[in-house]
Amino acid sequence: MPLIACRRCGKAFIGVDKGRGNLCTDCYRHLESVYGRAHEYLRDHPNERFDVRKLAYDCDLNSYDVQILVEIGWLERDIQTYTSSAEARKQQAEEFQREVDRLKEKNQLRTYGGKIYARDYESRRRYR
Numbered sequence: 001m002p003l004i005a006c007r008r009c010g011k012a013f014i015g016v017d018k019g020r021g022n023l024c025t026d027c028y029r030h031l032e033s034v035y036g037r038a039h040e041y042l043r044d045h046p047n048e049r050f051d052v053r054k055l056a057y058d059c060d061l062n063s064y065d066v067q068i069l070v071e072i073g074w075l076e077r078d079i080q081t082y083t084s085s086a087e088a089r090k091q092q093a094e095e096f097q098r099e100v101d102r103l104k105e106k107n108q109l110r111t112y113g114g115k116i117y118a119r120d121y122e123s124r125r126r127y128r
Helices: 023-043 050-059 061-071 086-108 112-126
Strands: 004-005 012-014
Touching: 004 112, 012 050, 023 050
Parallel strands: none
Antiparallel strands: 004 012
């Protein structure tokens, strides 16, 4: 097991879980509480745009803690706001479906079985 320095406090600890973002147990617990406060504030203010400093100031948090949350992926930097219009949601769903269909067509004959057996199936079908 590797010995890792905590990215927040610098304390050395034995790293076992890579999903924790190189944080010691104490700092991980602290950031969980910071995340709870930041997430609640963002949920209560959905239409405002924040940067790390503004969010930290509004929540009365350390900006370094908020920056760590962004870096380890707990908070996203550029979240698009939820569109409440039914027409916009329908358009997004149609675009998504077109992209899925395009990817299905692209990958359909790329598999080994698709390349080898598709031609053979068509040729055998004609001669029956």
